Amino acid sequence: MVTQGSENKVTSCPNNHQNPEGSAWCGVCGLPIIDYDRELELLLRTVAEGEQHIRFAKENVFLGIGDQGCKLIHDFYRSWGKGLKNSEFLMIDSASGGQQLTDLRTQLPSDQEYTAPALSLHLLPMSGSRQVGYYGLGERLASDDPTLDDRLLRSGIRASTKKQTIFLFSALGGGTGSGASPYILQRANALNPQCRSLVIAMMPAADEPDSAHFNAFCSLSRFIKADQRPLADMILLVDHDRLMKVRGVGSMGEEIATEPLLSHMLGILVGAIADRDSRQVDPGYLAKMSRSMGIHAFVPCMAVGRSMEIFGGLANILSSALLSPLAEVDKESIMLSYLLVQVPERLTASLQAETINAELNKWNKNNFPRLKGSVLHLSHSSSRADRIDLCLLLGGTKLAITAKRAKEGFERFKAIARGKAWEQEFGVTSKSVPEAQEVVNWYDTMLDEIAS
């Protein structure tokens, strides 16, 4: 409010008394003189400066779908996730399944306690108390939820985040896990078409009913291809029965098995366990490479807490991991091999990246005759032990082999359910069932073409 007079500039007080320019207080009424333009500019600048306190990009978004998926994400969050920067954790379950998560929900941080990264729970609304036993019903449950997109956006999945990897964990035997998971990943891809995706799919145990295998097979086919294009960049297949048999050793000498082993695997994948150099671990790069190669299904092979002194070398630890793959694998068909190694500080000097790469190449050559690509991700821990953790991800084996049990269960279920009202009872059209089979066959044929 400075005005130019004929001789001197004057400024007006709130009571419109004129004062010499630069006066802080009015000489007549004593009220402060405010330069509104300047104050407005400063206020707007102060508001805009709030931007530096807003956590923008969520580079890693962890989604746990269904009962098992939620539990794994919760365990991982508690064990390793809290230390991850730029990450968000979201558990999604059906309202009926969510009842079992009551204890877990009470452990969620309140708004006041909010610190990054955040863990939250979203329940898919159900119209009735009916159990979501089938893939089709689970998919319908997710697609009927009008708030799902908003919940995904809130977890940080959005197009403005250029470098983003979505980790989706789900057990595919149940209705919610098998049906909702592919749909949710589709929505995530729609919200951020540039995101990378990595699915950890738990396949049902041998003693589970055929309906569980049917669910798993249908779900797997959707992850492989949905709307005429591959949906998940990488699918890590974990057979429940095999997982139960694998053992690892933690940094304190404790046994790591079953679900905690999966949590550990995820930790290695995202560099959450490493104390330093975790920047070298980039699961998004692995996902990108897998998509570009057209190889989507991978079998993880874990060797956790293997002593260099006992095993005598990296090659033996790799062979040890290959002896207990988490799903059926055909060595002859492997075309992609990703190795994530975590080396303790005391072995850093003897296990440099060049040394490991040389050993890995030699070992790969001896084991995988059709190998087309190999990637090493090395990280270090401050552990004083001589134990190394490694996770080998092998891609190229046909689904007819890796998901053999699911396929057989799918066939049996299909035969039993013949003549039934598919859409009404199972939530899928009779047309979509053969489509699932066609997608799996297409993927296996495509692997043959890549190999040749």
Add this chain to the structure above:
Amino acid sequence: MSTDHDEMMADLEEEKLLAQLKNVTLENVGKGKLWLTNKRIEFENKGGFFSPPHLEFSVDLSRVSSAKVEDSSNSLVLEWLNENSEHVVSRLSLPGGDAANDLYQSLDNALESLRYQAELQEQRACYQAFLRKTAYHVWVAASLLAQIVPQLTREDWDAVDASLSAARETANALAAGSAIDISDLMHALAETVASRDASLVLRKVTATLKAIGTSLQNELPPAAGWEELSQEGSPGLNWRDIRYIFLFAGRYKLLSLWQQLGENKKIEDSLPRLARFSSILADRIPMKSEPGRLSREEDAPSAISSVEAAAQDLEASLKVNAKDSLDGYPRL
């Protein structure tokens, strides 16, 4: 505030005799004198042999609803309301001549002047009602928009949605009162909030605050048509005060964020500004506390408490004023 002021000014104004006329006959009463001042019209009965003259009526001009001259009978018909608000008609026969014409003319002018004053007073009351209501809505809108900033830092989207919804209602009220129309900006902000992109939302909030702030830079909303009144400098709120309310609300709502983040420099920068704004507003709006005068010797925590008390006082006063103004609030 302006109504009290006008009444006080009217009372202070000196009473002047405008005209007087003898031999006036009041129907059913008799002959007497008619007096006209700038404030009242009186008829004094002449009295009889045994009765002294006495005042038959003395009517405040503001209570006169009609004064008609019937030329044929050379009479004046006065219609007015007595102390009991009863309608009274007085028929006065006036002697012919210039004196009677002068009285008619003076009475007509006095009543016209009174009508103008009453209209002006009504306009002032409407203007104040408009300002009070706009002041409250600007306070609410600026507060809601500024409080979205800390909500974004917590990524508390439920709270952001609630703030936005209330801000949109306020924007509608501002637009309906012809003060500022930020409905389109609010619509655009709502679309951005739906993207759940905190960075984009913050930029949109800043743009919306800028639009409101820039609108307040104008002397008055052009649609209101109160330019003359805004120049009067009468007591009560004026358009410029709304700017200080806007600045105060915006800065005050960010204070808790800076406290939470330990941004002491920003707090030190904000406190004296808030104190200056509130000392101006305390001059206009009744407030219990005046941090502008207290803050000079206060440490930061007690200065913050003073600002908080002033903000609460201010909000309460603005709310009461806006509510009181509801009846007289014009729909333009």
